[in-house]
Amino acid sequence: MMAWLSVDTDDEIHLPAHRGHPHRSSNSMPTWRTEGYRASPRLLNATDRFIEWVEDGPQVTIFLIAEQLDCSEFTKRMDILSAMPNILIACHGWGHRCWSAWPEDAAGFSEMLIESRDRISAYAKSSWRPWFRAPGGYVAPWMAGPLAGAGFRLDSSVNPSRWVNRKMGGDWSVVQQSMEQCGLIERPWLTTRFGPACGPALSLFPFSVFARRAWRRNSHSITGEPEVENALALYWHLLDHGRNSGHWQPPLAVRQ
Numbered sequence: 001m002m003a004w005l006s007v008d009t010d011d012e013i014h015l016p017a018h019r020g021h022p023h024r025s026s027n028s029m030p031t032w033r034t035e036g037y038r039a040s041p042r043l044l045n046a047t048d049r050f051i052e053w054v055e056d057g058p059q060v061t062i063f064l065i066a067e068q069l070d071c072s073e074f075t076k077r078m079d080i081l082s083a084m085p086n087i088l089i090a091c092h093g094w095g096h097r098c099w100s101a102w103p104e105d106a107a108g109f110s111e112m113l114i115e116s117r118d119r120i121s122a123y124a125k126s127s128w129r130p131w132f133r134a135p136g137g138y139v140a141p142w143m144a145g146p147l148a149g150a151g152f153r154l155d156s157s158v159n160p161s162r163w164v165n166r167k168m169g170g171d172w173s174v175v176q177q178s179m180e181q182c183g184l185i186e187r188p189w190l191t192t193r194f195g196p197a198c199g200p201a202l203s204l205f206p207f208s209v210f211a212r213r214a215w216r217r218n219s220h221s222i223t224g225e226p227e228v229e230n231a232l233a234l235y236w237h238l239l240d241h242g243r244n245s246g247h248w249q250p251p252l253a254v255r256q
């Protein structure tokens with residue numbers, strides 16, 4: 001199977017411990033609409049390292065958090081990235097609210113999707129793709145209808161590991177079915193039989209050991225077209241590029 005690479009632009013403030021979750025967050029975020037975002041120095045530095053890494057590199061989709069376009073320093077870096085021919089830009093919500101951790105709110109979710117879509121697509125122009133990743137991986141079957149209604153064609157929020165099914169208290173196959181019934185393509189994350197292999201699992205021992213091995217095994221051929229190819233989602237975070245004094249790289253089979 002082809003690998004489809006994507007990176008989420010989460011800043012420190014977007015961690016569920018800070019924001020977006022009804023029980024885990026210090027700021028419980030009663031409304032999805034946030035204003036006045038300013039990128040942390042850590043994210044800006046990591047983005048600079050990512051720019052160096054991805055220039056003339058593999059095709060990568062950036063899942064952008066819409067509020068981040070409030071920050072001119074961060075937007076300057078996105079300008080460089082969105083001009084690269086190997087970069088596509090998709091949607092990671094407006095302010096990183098963990099929607100399925102809250103009571104079902106299709107109207108609010110729709111409104112957020114439409115405003116995020118309009119903002120990001122107007123910014124990214126031809127680099128825009130109507131693809132979505134749920135903040136924190138918090139996805140539920142009721143989210144499929146609003147996604148389809150807002151014109152999204154692909155979702156990549158499902159982490160099909162037993163460990164996560166327990167945490168979320170649900171069954172990922174129901175989400176997948178609901179996406180398909182609404183006409184969306186679902187591209188679940190790479191997992192191993194030991195657990196998750198994407199995002200935080202890349203740096204979280206002991207998952208990281210198995211994750212890195214699985215990435216190397218599954219990244220021999222890379223596609224930038226997950227709607228066309230039956231692609232396996234391999235994703236990481238921009239902030240990861242700040243690890244190892246800025247020398248961190250995703251563990252791909254080959255440097256493209």
Ligand SMILES: [Zn+2]
Binds near residue numbers: 092134135
């Ligand atoms: Zn995120």
